[in-house]
Amino acid sequence: MSMLMEKLAYYLAFPFVRYALIVGILIALCASLLGVTLVLKRFSFMGDGLSHVAFGALAIAAICNLSNQMLLVLPVTVLCAIVLLYTGQKQRIHGDAAIAMVSVGALALGYLGMSVFSTSPNLSGDICSTLFGSASILTLSATEVWLCVGMSVLVLAIFVLFYHKLFSVTFDEDFAQASGIRVRLYTLLIAVVIALVIVLAMKLVGSLLISALLIFPALAAMRLFKSFRAVTVCAAIFSVVCAVVGLLVSILAGTPVGPTIAAADIAGFLIFSLIGALTRR
């Protein structure tokens, strides 16, 4: 045990490990808060679809040799989030079909584009790391960390300030609108913030695994708690604990970061489900 501690202390002395922990905790926190709304509004698949869109956008940015890829990825993802949220309401192409379509389209075109135009010597490595986030969390620069901290604070501030309105809009859109809450505005806000979180989370777990950060904390919390506030708080704590455990395990055991965090979330969810099943009887 003490050897493990020593090893941990040794790694924590590196700034990049500390950066990874800070960023991991913040992203996990933001993702879990939004995840509650996403799951309850039946938008679970939206996170998944958007992460694929972000991957496609990233591929295009890489092809165009953009120096700052976020400049393309962020607006494209935000735009798609808005489009998907509104098509879900209008029902012309049914919400889940639209998401599936956009998601698989972006994935295919992104990969195709990268394989045709990319000049990188290690193409499959690049793609694998974008999809599963293998090492990018450990290669963050100080600027990226600050950017991430700034965005997270923004997301948290939005969530706290509009908490009650988000609750009302999530629970009962018609009532909220009838009482004069601007539902479309808040739906837009949710879409933008989801897109922000997804772009941030790509660094941590890669684009294929983002949904794990969004939905597992909310689902786990809903096994045990019955009020919106308790679920939100529990999801946040759950998510941060899983992210820290996942990161530490991956550093100590040398496993890939994204899948390890996702595995921690899955394990946590199973434990919560078990406790939920046992206490209900």
Add this chain to the structure above:
Amino acid sequence: MGTERTENILLRCQNLALGYEGVRIVENLSFDLAQGAYLFVVGENGSGKSTLIKTLLHLRAPLSGTITADAGLRRGDVGYLPQQNPVQRDFPASVREIVRSGCLAREKHRPFYSKEEKRRAEAAMEKLGVAALATHCYRELSGGQQQRVLLARALCAAKKLLVLDEPVAGLDPVISAELYACIEQLNRENGLSVVMVSHDIPAAVRYASHILHIGHDQHFFGTTAEYLASPIGRVFADPEGGGQL
């Protein structure tokens, strides 16, 4: 009852045509809602009752015609009890959280509830007999309790008008009667005007001050006594022929 108060009109609808995307469901709909009135909106399925409610709440625009609201009736002053939506069946929310959310319309820019709003929510729960359930989970309540919770939420929002969309749908007769009693109490004691969509014509005849019957080709609007005397009312409210909706 009601007629002596008609000088104070809360809502006046003139020649409304309702529907969506060019499909007209209702045409030539005109009626007044007086302060303190208890209006039942009845009619067959698909006749446009719910569409009318959504139009009154500004959730959609009328295809043509006008709705004139009393100057004292602002948009957020209406308490609305919608039909249940499927999301709510497994939503983790406590009764208190839901009832408080009815207060949101009043203070647009404050992120948290004030003491006054919290007190309002407690009073509303007290009034509808769900105060003891405040910390319970909404999805674990019975159908009747859930409707009371939503009614308490509507009460938090309502200053002058309650709009209820089939509040007793799916409830057994005893629970329905209790809910009707609650609503009548809110109408009498709190002076709230009530607009209720319902299939329950016997209840309409018993509780309403006014009835709006939306038919496929013709509508009826008038007091309950006038409704019972009208040709359309005689068909639908007749005990022998009733309940055929």
